[in-house]
Amino acid sequence: MKDLRNPHASSAFLNLIGFISRQELKYIDEVQQISLEDALSSQEVEVAYICSESTSHEDYIRQFLNAGKHVLVEYPMTLSRAAAQDLWELAEQKGDVCSVF
Template sequence: MLAPLPGSPAEKLNVRAFISRRKLDSQQGVSQVTAEEAVSREDIQVAFICTENVLHEENIRTFLQAGKHVCVEYPMTMNYKAALELWNLAQEKGVILHEEHIELLTKDYRELKREVEGKGRIPMGRYRSGPVG
């Protein structure tokens, strides 16, 4: 994001700050801030969340409640109920909540999708194990 490909949509983004658990120096002129500062700043409109999966829900909720758009890496939450709550909160706040699944953008995925296209559903079998008798 700090060095987007020429002509890519990311060129239109202006990275204002970053948050990290570690103390880091400025990166290419972009300073580290606290989460509290990020949610209170009007010039920060979007949060990109890339943390451990179990922390996604809390971080998303914090930014949505502050009226910020959120892009989070897959999985958004650890359960369906929490994901639904966050989708509803985003709608209520009038902001975008996007779950990014980067693997779906890879060449391997596109090739696999092409290969299985038109083959229909794969029949499922049942398997049971246990003691015989």
């Protein structure tokens, strides 16, 4: 969280809105925990950074893309090639970015 809160000067326009966790954590490094529903519906949230268990990636990616959010997701994107292809097509259809790193 600390690295996301203190971006490089070239990305000073970035603002970390909050984080989602299955655990009740409230805050991490002064960043507030928010619900999945709040993240999906918030106009402030433009990009979701997904770093959960690989088995949950597909569902989270689909939810955020359907909510009109860009998605950054840790490798592997999904557990199947077909699911990944479906999500790439959904991102393209929605005009959103879906990037794996």
